[in-house]
Amino acid sequence: MPAAHMNLAPMSPTEPARAPSGVADAAGLGGALLWSLAQQQGWGVALKSATDGRYLAVNPAMAQLLGRAEAEILGRHDGELLDPMVATLLRAADHTAAAQGGALVSDHRLEWRGERREFQVTRCHGVEGGQPRLWLVWQDLAPQRQREQQLRSALEQLEQQQRANEALRREIVDQSLRDQTSGLNTRAHFEDQMRRELDLSSREHREFALVYMVIDPLPERVAALGQPALDRIHEAMGRLLRGNTRAMDTACRIDEHHFAVLLSGVGLATAHSRMEGLRRQCATQIVMLDGQELGFTVAMGVASYPHTAHGHDELLESCTKALAEARRRGGNNVALASIRFDTN
Known part of the structure; x- marks a missing residue:
């Protein structure tokens, strides 16, 4: 074992105890x-x-x-x-x-x-x-070990508190970015994500799709149930959209009847196929309120970059027109925006 010098504390100013005789x-x-x-x-x-x-x-x-x-x-x-x-x-x-x-x-x-x-x-x-x-x-060494253990426990508690505070902070931020009823992104967050996707796709020359959807007019018996019925339908829409989108995609609730989905790296044909599957799920989804079944359907308009639009405003306009076409057909329908052909 290595040699070491004793660590002697300074003497007390009071009279020290004397050693025994001898x-x-x-x-x-x-x-x-x-x-x-x-x-x-x-x-x-x-x-x-x-x-x-x-x-x-x-x-x-x-x-x-x-x-x-x-x-x-x-x-x-x-x-x-x-x-x-x-x-x-x-x-x-x-x-x-x-x-x-x-x-x-x-x-x-x-x-x-x-x-x-x-x-x-x-x-x-x-x-x-x-x-x-x-x-x-x-x-x-028992007192020293006890102090060390107390210090470790205090540090662990501090770390746990810091993790809890960070989780709370993320939860607060997440709540500010999400609609509380559907669990989907808010419109402001969605628009920010769309601008990022547009910038990324422009630089990397890749495609993505934008989908607008609206809940079709509810039957009179469902509409008569008021906001509780609409909240249940929004909850169902949130579950369906989360279940039909990937982590890289973004879905949001725009208002009481409108929703939007951003499909990253997806072309027009693939977006149409996926949204057609979602439309069928909405039409067959069982939603209950006070023992009553609430049926609902949705109309969807699908546009894509760069096939149906070459910029932000054009993309929104083409998607809006596609949604209008789906509603004109009577709802419960998926309509595609027209593909643009450049003429030089």
Whole structure:
């Protein structure tokens, strides 16, 4: 194990506790100072003969650790005081410190008097009065480990709180971008996404489709149920649109009857096929309110970039015209915008 110097805290300005009679004689002024410091810090301190490991002096904290009175400890070694396995381990560390010289710091995890304990033991080897001596300073690491655990717990709680705050922030942002009834994007967010898609498709020379859809006029019995019935239909539309679009697509609710879908990287023919499937699902969707079934259908207009329009305004206009054509046909229909042919 590597050698290390003891980390000694500054002495208190108050009068330090004096070492018992004989300690200063046994180990000199340095031992007396160490003894006084240990009294202030609550460390266990012992002085041993480096020759046979017998205790020459112990402070009250060390006597308490060993679970015996001072008179029962002095003149005895660890083999007579502790469990044989623990005594063997400590004796080996004592020999290492004596052979190395200077100071040796060791961490010991021991089955100590029926408990699992962890200590840091600093051993200082020296010679006093021609006799080899070994000073030992025992520090119980339980309070330090408890503080470390408390710090870890506090940090974990802080991280959890930060994650919760971030999730709440995202939820608030998401709520501002989504219609609460259908769960779809708001119109403002949809228009922003469409401009991004238009810019990306222009730069990368790829296609995308825009779909406008409107709920066909409701039967009188459904319309008579008022807003609750319309809310249920909006909820159903939200589920159907989310189920028929990909993560890269964007769907939104424009107003009480109008919806829109942006299909990224999709041409006119593919968009028509997908929206025709959605139209059939809407026509067969079962929506219930207070035991009554609410049937609804939708009309859709499909336009695409760059086949039916070459810019933002043209795309909106061509999609609006396609939706008008679907409604003119009586609703429950998917109409395609006219393909543009450039003449040069």
